Amino acid sequence: MTAPHIVDPAGLLGEALAEASPDLMRSLLQSIINALLSADADAVVGAEWGRPSTSRSSQRNGYRHRDLDTRVGTIDVAIPKLRKGTYFPEWLLERRKRSESALITVVADCYLAGVSTRRMDKLVKTLGIDGLSKSQVSRMAADLDSIVEDFRHRPLDAAGPFTFVTADALTMKVREGGRVINAVVLLATGVNNDGHREVLGMRVATAETGAAWNEFFADLVARGLTGVRLVTSDAHAGLREAIAANLPGTSWQRCRTHYAFNLMGVTPKAMWP
Incomplete structure (x- = not known):
């Protein structure tokens, strides 16, 4: 995330x-x-x-x-x-x-x-x-x-196939029941058949879990997401499992930016360069 x-x-x-x-x-x-x-x-x-x-x-x-x-x-x-x-x-x-x-x-x-x-x-x-x-x-x-x-809820089959897809989760503050809480926004973008990026879907969840990602990707597939050959994301275990379950045969690649952030989180700032 x-x-x-x-x-x-x-x-x-x-x-x-x-x-x-x-x-x-x-x-x-x-x-x-x-x-x-x-x-x-x-x-x-x-x-x-x-x-x-x-x-x-x-x-x-x-x-x-x-x-x-x-x-x-x-x-x-x-x-x-x-x-x-x-x-x-x-x-x-x-x-x-x-x-x-x-x-x-x-x-x-x-x-x-x-x-x-x-x-x-x-x-x-x-x-x-x-x-x-x-x-x-x-x-x-x-x-x-x-x-x-x-x-x-638009169908995705008309703009497909989407060969390359990226997925990520953003933490944002939302108001619920009169108080402000942290929520997770699941976001996926893909490259359509014209070679342009397109937002495929977005969903708000209470937490980034495997069940939330599985439901998110199941909805994308039901709306017509096909032809995916590579998904790029962070190394969240639930996300990787959802990709494998809903897009069988699709390759997965770890996002280099997220990997760099992960390294920065476990090393002293003086070593970041």
């Missing part, structure tokens, strides 16, 4: 999603941004879209589309237009780098533990958007939840 004091688990997770699953990231980013724009425009006019209100100061009048370049590709941004006055999302288009960084973080969080109203509300306030109602935030969370679930 990768030690939490050596790497930033949340940053590593976001990087894996951005690099190995750009289609997921583009879809989630576009959904998040357009939902935030719509809700922010509602706050400007003083009423939610399609609902009568005495506090309404203007009405929506379609959209103007603009391409937004991000690290995971270009996405289509639908900026709401108003019949009276103007609306322009300065929080997105003028401070793009900071906004995109916050959005990338929340997408990784959404993928890991599902979307909650509290997470979405925290993101909105981070971007400097005020005045969104709980119902607006709840609708955004529900829309993102369906996208995440579709990706988590």
Whole structure:
């Protein structure tokens, strides 16, 4: 398992999603941004879209589309237009780098533990958007939840075979029952038939055990993981047993980075070089 004091688990997770699953990231980013724009425009006019209100100061009048370049590709941004006055999302288009960084973080969080109203509300306030109602935030969370679930359970046979697979476990802090505890995130990436890395699966477990790894790999195989010739991971005994049980005939290789960390853990720092 990768030690939490050596790497930033949340940053590593976001990087894996951005690099190995750009289609997921583009879809989630576009959904998040357009939902935030719509809700922010509602706050400007003083009423939610399609609902009568005495506090309404203007009405929506379609959209103007603009391409937004991000690290995971270009996405289509639908900026709401108003019949009276103007609306322009300065929080997105003028401070793009900071906004995109916050959005990338929340997408990784959404993928890991599902979307909650509290997470979405925290993101909105981070971007400097005020005045969104709980119902607006709840609708955004529900829309993102369906996208995440579709990706988590998508079949893998169309993009296979996956010749090379890497597997690892990250220790991350999650909130459960009103308290923060350590949980283990099982993660697998593979090289698809186009030669690109792709996130195959991710699952949260209470501990890194052989049973957890076996269930994780059994799900990957059931979703269509085939053609694996080499799996690279650390030397966790339960992980190696799960690989042998679910991917018979597949070669296994110990990760050199994990091996170096193991050596550093049992030698004085002066000997690390």
